[in-house]
Each structure stands twice: as structure tokens, then as C-alpha cells.
Amino acid sequence: MKRVRTSGLAAVGVGLLLAVAACSGGSETGGDSGDAEVRLWLAGTDTPQELRDYLVETFEEQNEGATLVIEEQDWSGLVPRLQTALASADQTPDLVEIGNTQSPTFTYAGAFSDITDMVEDLGGDQLLEGFVEAGTVDDSVYAVPYYSGARAVFYRKDLFQAAGVQVPTTLAEFREAALKLQAAAPGGKPNFSGFWFPGQDWYNGIAWIYSHGGDLAVQDGDTWVGALSSPESQKGLAEVQELFADATRAPRDADSAEPWVPFNNGEAAMFSAPTWARWSIDLPECNKGVAADDESEQAKVLLAEQQACNEEKTGVFPLPGEQAGTPATVFAGGSNIAIPAKSGNQELARNLLEIIFSEEYQTMLAENGLIPGNSSYADALGDDVYAQAARDAALGAKLTPAAEKWAEVEGARILEDFFQQIAGGADLAEASAEADQLIADTLN
Helix, strand or coil, rough: CCCCCCEEEEEEECCCCEECCCCCCCCCCCCCCCCCEEEEEEEEECCCCCHHHHHHHHHHHHHCEEEEEEEEEECCCCHHHHHHHHHCCCCCCCCEEEEEHHHHHHHHHECCCCHHHHHHHHHHHHHHHHHHCCCCECEEEEEEEEECCCCCEEEEHHHHHHCCCCCCCCHHHHEEEEEEEHHEEEEEEECCCCCCCCCCCHHHHHHHHHHHCCCEEEECCCEECCCCCCCCHHHHHHHHHHHHHHHCCCCCCCCCCHHHHHHHHEEEEEEEHHHHHHHCCCCCCCCCCCCCCCHHHHHHHHHHHHHHHHHHEEECCCEEECCCCCECCCECEEEEEEEEEECCHHHHHHHHHHHHCCCCCHHHHCCCCCCCCCCHHHHHHCCCHHHHHHHHHHHHCCCCCCCCCCCHHHHHCCHHHHHHHHCCCCCCCHHHHHHHHHHHCCCC
């Protein structure tokens, strides 16, 4: 179905409207000046401080008199904050990071400026294809990939050994390993989890749907149809429900945030997250007690020893697929980045975007465990087990449906509620049919 980019008032989010300028973006530069303040919204903590400092320093060196202010936005509630900010020339940031699953909604709404003329210089065909698609309407590009972070599984080597479990090579073996770890409870902690899998964690849960050939929603002509009730999705969801029942003691009303916390506490043998989570693993037996603000040479040495200890005691592998040697089809997490149409600093925002897609910055993203938006620089991920797991996981990774109103599905927490019902033992067919109807009602 051909989609047409909206002008004027466009629906974005749960029952809310986003007023956006009916401009194609990029050509207007009102407000650009030597003393302009450019605001960049970054979502969450995925962009390390080193990279933020680089952006500020480089931008201000290359744009005399202009300043760059980076404002961190929490992922939780990002969509409604964007609804408000992007509709106002006074409140809008000049460049904004947005989840790849949220990108189609704001793109179709006309919230971003047209940057088609920049695509070739930013990376062209080397830009992550699915992310570009999520930011494209009628062959015009409005958002480009910032980074990707396909999920892999982290595990405690000592707990695997204590339970007599090997690294699984198929999805069935993974389920068996999680169940065996749960039953053995080698961590010795109350409510120990073989696999940390909170009830609302659809980001990880959809890997079972995708890997069995199912989907969240599919397009039938001009209509979107929920696909959780398909035989393929039901097969994957049955395995998910078994994991919820017998392989985890994670809270049913919690999401995927910070799964390394219970892992660090010895309360879980495995968790799944983007591979940059390696830097958040902090086992008590490895911790050197370095203060967060200690930047001394001694502190750097101790932190290096601490990281080496953590990585010696933990391992990582891509979630395996149905057949050995083939990774599961996991959710392709990550972000797009775009210039809001209401920004008064269009040219300066373009300058900042060029810095972000420079070889230096893209390489820095990769060196910090993020798959860069320009895949030409993915080799900078390195060749260790974390880099290999990231590459393997990304091979078959898949985004959510590129539906115009997909952000509304996420804003309404339809999938969180659905997976929580599954975790609570709800009838699979009934819960899936209800969720399919909610998804269809939201998307159409």
C-alpha cells in the first residue's frame, strides 16, 4: 500500500494529535546563526559520555560561535514527550534520537525534515536497510539509522557448570538449558531464574514468534491484521509460556529494563540484551570498589582488572534458532535519528548529522559495542566473543512491522499487557485473539 506523508494535523500516539509543519524540511534555515544553541535529544544511556563529549567538542570546533547541548531523554514516556516537543518551534530539539519502532509513526506524520539529499554522503547503501525503511515515505528519507543492538544471551559459566548445562545450539536446547538451570537453582538464591524473563518483556519474547515464522501484524491490502493467532506465532508463544512458567522467577509485571541487575546479584543464570550490556556486568567477586568519579591512573588499572574478571566468569552467545548453526530471529533493537521539521536550526542540525556519520564517530559507536548506522564501520566492533555474538545475532534480526501507527501500539502497551497475560497463564488462543483485535483497531 502506498503511504502519503501527512501535512497539517496528523495522528501520533494514543488518541493524541501532533501538529506539524507541512514542509518537506531541510530548506528552511530560520534561526541559524553563529551564536545558535543546538539541542540534541539522546534517548537513554546507550551513547557513552565519551561519545557525547566528542560530539560537543567537534561540533563547536566546526561551527564557530554555536553551542551544542545534549539532553538525555528516558525511553519510558518518550513518545508523548515527542508529541509535545515536536509540535512546538519553541520546544523542539534540533536533532532527535528515536526508537526504530517509533520512527514510522512520526515520519508519516510529517514531524521530520526531508534529508534524502544527504543519504548518499551519510552512507548510502551501507546504511542499515530496515532502519532506513522505517524512516522513509514515498521514496523520501526523513530518518536514518543511528545504531543497532541485536540481542544476545549472557550467562554465568560457573552456574552452567554447576547445573551440568552446555551452551545451547538450538532453540529447543536453550529451553532445556533454562528449565534445567531453574530446577537446579545453582545460584543458591531465593526465586532464582534459569533465564531472567520478566512478564512484560516482549522485546525478547518476540524472538520465539519470529523464529517460528510468525509475526506481530501483517498487511492485507490496505488493512493491518494482528498475527499473534497464526499457527506459527502460536507455536512460538507456547514455548514462551513454558519459559514463563518453569524457567524464570522474574516479576510478571516488570519489563526488560536492566536485566543485568539480578544477574549481578546471582539471581539469574542467563539474561538477554544488546551486547553492549557487557559493560553493565558487575559481579560482586570482581568489583574493585572504584568510585564513579575516580579518574586516576590507578582507578583505570583497577577497572580494567574488574572488567577482565567479569568477562572471565561470564560468556555470551546469540540465541540459537530452530536448526543448529542458525541464530534465532531476534528483535533488532536500536535507534533512528532525524531533524525535526519545526527546528529553527536546520543547517546546523545537518552539520551535526554529518559529524555523527563521520568515520570517527561511527567507529567510536562500534568500539563501544553498538552496531553503527553505517555498516561499513561494523568491523570496529572487534573480533572478540561479544563482537561475534553481535554480528551473528544481527544476521537474522527483524524489526517490528513498519506500520504508520506502530508507535500507538507501543504507546498503548498492548504487547506488554499481552505478554504479562501469557506469563500469568492466560489461555493462549483467547489472549492472542484479543491482542490481535487491539493491534488491528490501533493500526487501521
